[in-house]
Amino acid sequence: MTTVPRSRTPLAWLAAAALALMATAAAAAPARFNMRPLDAARRIVALPDGISMAYVPLGDPRGTPVVLIHGYTDSDLDWTPLIPYLSKSFRLIVVDLRGHGESSKPQCCYTRYDFAYDVKLLLDKLHVRRADIVGHSLGSIVAQTFAEVWPKRTDRVVLISSTAGPPPKAARHEYDWAAQIRRLKEPLNPDSAFMRKWWSSPHPVDPAFLRRERQNAAAIPLRIWLAVLHQSLSDADLRGLASTLPRLKAPTLLIWGSDDPIMLPAMRRGLQRALPHAKVVIFPGLGHNPFWEQPRRVASVINAFLNPAASVRRYGAG
Numbered sequence: 301m302t303t304v305p306r307s308r309t310p311l312a313w314l315a316a317a318a319l320a321l322m323a324t325a326a327a328a329a330p331a332r333f334n335m336r337p338l339d340a341a342r343r344i345v346a347l348p349d350g351i352s353m354a355y356v357p358l359g360d361p362r363g364t365p366v367v368l369i370h371g372y373t374d375s376d377l378d379w380t381p382l383i384p385y386l387s388k389s390f391r392l393i394v395v396d397l398r399g400h401g402e403s404s405k406p407q408c409c410y411t412r413y414d415f416a417y418d419v420k421l422l423l424d425k426l427h428v429r430r431a432d433i434v435g436h437s438l439g440s441i442v443a444q445t446f447a448e449v450w451p452k453r454t455d456r457v458v459l460i461s462s463t464a465g466p467p468p469k470a471a472r473h474e475y476d477w478a479a480q481i482r483r484l485k486e487p488l489n490p491d492s493a494f495m496r497k498w499w500s501s502p503h504p505v506d507p508a509f510l511r512r513e514r515q516n517a518a519a520i521p522l523r524i525w526l527a528v529l530h531q532s533l534s535d536a537d538l539r540g541l542a543s544t545l546p547r548l549k550a551p552t553l554l555i556w557g558s559d560d561p562i563m564l565p566a567m568r569r570g571l572q573r574a575l576p577h578a579k580v581v582i583f584p585g586l587g588h589n590p591f592w593e594q595p596r597r598v599a600s601v602i603n604a605f606l607n608p609a610a611s612v613r614r615y616g617a618g
Contacts, residue, residue: 330504333380335512338394342376344402347421354402355422356394358383363391364455364607365428367419371437371461371589372528373498373517375401378436380509382591385599387607393426395419397442399524401516410527411537416445423453432606434458437562437588438532441541448547456606457552460598461563461588464571465542466535477562481529486522490514502559502585503593545574552578553605555598557586579605 337358344354356376359366366386370378376394383392396403397415419442423431432455435443440462447454480494489495495514531537552575556568572580581601583590591598 330506331381333506333509334384335377335380335509337383338376338380342402345422345425347418347425349417349421350404351398351406351418351421352404353398353418353422354396356392358392358394359386359388359390361391363389365423365431366390366392366606367423367431367433367443368392368394369415369419369433369435369439369442370395370397370400371439372533373400373520373525374436374439374513375516377401377509377512377516378439379591381506381595382599382602385596385603387603389607390432393422393428393431395422397439399528400520405521405524407523408527410524410531412441412445412532413449415442415532416449419446420450420453429453430455432456432458434460434602435462436460436591437462438528441532444541444545444548447550447552448544451547451549454550457548457550458555458602458605459552459571460555460591461557461560462554462571463538463541463563463567464545464574465567466538467564467567478529478533481525484522484525488518488520488522490518499589501587501589501593502557503587505589505592509592542570542574545571548575551605553602554578554580555590555601556582557588557590557593558582558584559586560588562588 338356341356341358342354343357344352347353354376368376368379370376376396379394383394386392398418399405399410430453433443433446435441435458437460440459443457443459444462447457477498484494490511491514495518499510499513554571554575556563572578583594583597586593
């Protein structure tokens with residue numbers, strides 16, 4: 301709390317108090333994120349499986365390929381806060397999964413294997429033989445699936461806000477987001493209470509960025525929300541993760557926020573047990589999107605893991 305010394309003049313004290321409050325508010329205001337570079341650089345390619353996949357190439361075209369895979373109902377813009385702090389030595393390939401963003405939205409199919417296969421076909425198209433794979437939430441499940449199925453195409457893996465399976469029965473009362481999604485009706489309202497909570501974080505995040513995220517998600521047909529939920533994120537499908545994770549042999553980094561309301565502590569422990577050699581970083585007080593809340597800190601951990609010798613410089617795309 302800011303303490304303001306009292307002046308002999310009430311008016312002067314009020315002015316000083318107002319200035320102090322303004323300074324406090326400015327210090328607490330979230331950083332603004334620049335979404336223009338991703339919008340300007342986005343491309344769409346036709347894949348052999350019939351999917352038109354949007355992706356954004358950034359960074360050094362001759363650098364280490366790093367694939368960034370967003371979360372459920374997000375898009376390539378998911379990574380806007382983090383990208384300025386990632387090493388400039390990376391060749392970033394920022395994807396829109398099928399059904400999301402600017403990628404095509406087929407009637408079928410939305411399993412983790414479908415998503416991972418699209419990523420593999422995109423890398424084929426771009427003549428990328430091996431890459432580091434970074435995924436957030438649903439994207440982390442896609443990333444681990446890619447690494448399990450195509451180990452020779454995978455160098456290192458970063459799983460942000462990930463899991464090895466559904467929560468234990470004792471925690472089900474906390475795990476109600478799936479039931480809320482099943483109750484949604486079209487047209488989706490980007491400013492509804494559910495949508496605002498879905499994109500909330502313990503620490504303030506740029507409201508313009510969050511508004512764009514909600515608007516993009518509301519543009520995804522509800523049938524795709526439900527298809528992904530049922531085919532990739534239901535309890536039955538999440539249970540399959542534990543059985544396939546032993547195939548993930550690539551060096552792996554696990555990142556969570558300690559206050560993540562979706563990937564509960566029991567779910568985090570399950571993934572740590574399944575990947576006992578993985579490096580683990582838990583950011584105190586952060587939520588499901590830690591790289592939105594403290595992007596510089598999260599990027600420093602990712603840079604050090606993917607390339608300890610990388611020179612960390614901002615892209616400077618204003």
